[in-house]
Amino acid sequence: MDILYNIFIDPFVQMGNAPDFLLQVLWSGFVGGTLYSLIALGFVLIFKASGVFNFAQGIMVVFAALTLVGLYNLGLPAWLALIATIGVMALLAIGVERVVLRKLVNQPDIILFMATIGLTYFLIGLGESIFGGEPKKMITEELGLPSGSTSFEPFGGLVIIEHLDVAAVVMAIVLVTGLAIFFNKTRIGRALRAVADDHQAALSVGISLNQIWAIVWFAAGIVALATGIMWGAKSDVSFALQIVALKALPVLIIGGFTSIPGAIIGGLIIGFGEKLFEIYWGSLLGSGVEGWFAYVIALIFLLFRPQGLFGEKIIERI
């Protein structure tokens, strides 16, 4: 009986008793969720256009952030470092397309996947040899990101909202809206979706796969940079960040590998879910729930809805 009480009644009693604390938990879950969504977005972009699960997306986040900080430390002003980093991500995209994808066109997916694992280790090595392995501080203030916090006092309690988190959420919203418009309204976006549907047919109507792939990897690079700045500002910029990026995998399983809205909703589900579960139910299972919660949810989804919430249905006419 005690167990049942602890699972089904007690957490809600706690929530009811301290609504301000609940709000605080929800907010931090929301912020975590948007960041997961951002990472997942990078995966979705590349998966849609080339059918490849880009294992290197996590390291691209680290690499982008490291480049930004590294260039700033070389003495470039922050805005110039930012533009230069975008340039580096563009070069990386073109390089990947030239050296890896172009050679492997029409090979089985698993070979492309292996290639992205190779790319991961290449980028780790390159990043370490240029910028060194020790953690660095993100140049938060120099980029004009707000610091400090605002506190509210709802229900006679206290909720603290950090301005940096607000900036992260705003940035995520802007990026996602921008990408959605790009995908659905522009000529290149339409071509991207066409490539996602049928490579051969896209080739046959004169869409250049090479161009599309470079664009997609560049877009994923921009997303990686934004993610890197935000995660870097919350913790430090180090190679450990790429472990966080692996959280995108359960996000994608929940949201569906091919859906941008799916990546967002999936990210939010994981963000809210793991915070709430950790705070209110975590003590029942010992702490550290945050580490595995996402994967368990993903497992449940795999059992009951393998294409995810918003995954593209496989169109089959009968």
Add this chain to the structure above:
Amino acid sequence: MGNRAGGGPLIRLQLKVLRDMANIVHAEGAAAAAGQAPVLSINNIEVIYDHVILVLKGVSLDVPQGGITALLGANGAGKTTTLKAVSNLLKAERGQVTKGSITFKGERVDTLNPNDLVRRGCIQVMEGRHCFGHLSVEENLLTGAFTRKDGQAAIANDLEMVYNYFPRLRERRNSQAGYTSGGEQQMCAIGRALMSKPTTILLDEPSMGLAPQLVEEIFEIVKALNDNEGVSFLLAEQNTNIALRYAKYGYILENGRVVMDGEAQALRDNEDVKEFYLGVSGENRRSFRNVKAYKRRKRWLA
């Protein structure tokens, strides 16, 4: 393979020379028939897949400006490979043109990318339609205009033209292409190719999996496009009957070689074509014993 070819190397060489000469004569024949220089000509190409599988063994053909040319043959004869060799889609399938040349509007095109060729006005409609299933019909059509640089107005204009040729596409413009019927998808694929403003369309097996009346409808539209817009067609078909009714000139491919070619009318009247491709023969069905005779004849032709 070696056993079947037979003869010493010298004889084979002589045969090859003869064949090349014959090909040249064929090519001239087709062009002369249309009374113009060919817009597309394939000269004695050989195609190898995966570095080992020899699929085309010296195919030559001409597509005259403003004509409909049929490329006929059974499964595996090499029709699709021929079209893909022209549109340069072969490379994506690890195929390679190892000998011969392909010229489009007088320029060699066998080293270009598919998108370069589309830009020059030659586009392929692939076998099995290949619409973009998750895009709407209209979006499908617009992807066809990807290579164009002549502005929104011209593209909107052509979209209207496509809808006039295919009124059913206008009705279904907002539905996802994956959920439209096979006939509508074929129309969508042809319409999509038209959006690139082509002068030549390589049409691969438009009749595949469609009801006879729909096949008729689609061929009527092809004919209308040919008459009104002056689009030249190279048409790969298994349905010899309908292809020879709409085409002006035809080539018959067997085992990667052109075994026969001629005016559509002449091919339709040819006894062998009648028997083996159209499924009708003279007074009474021949006994299977005589197939041997045809095979001999075929080898001689090849």
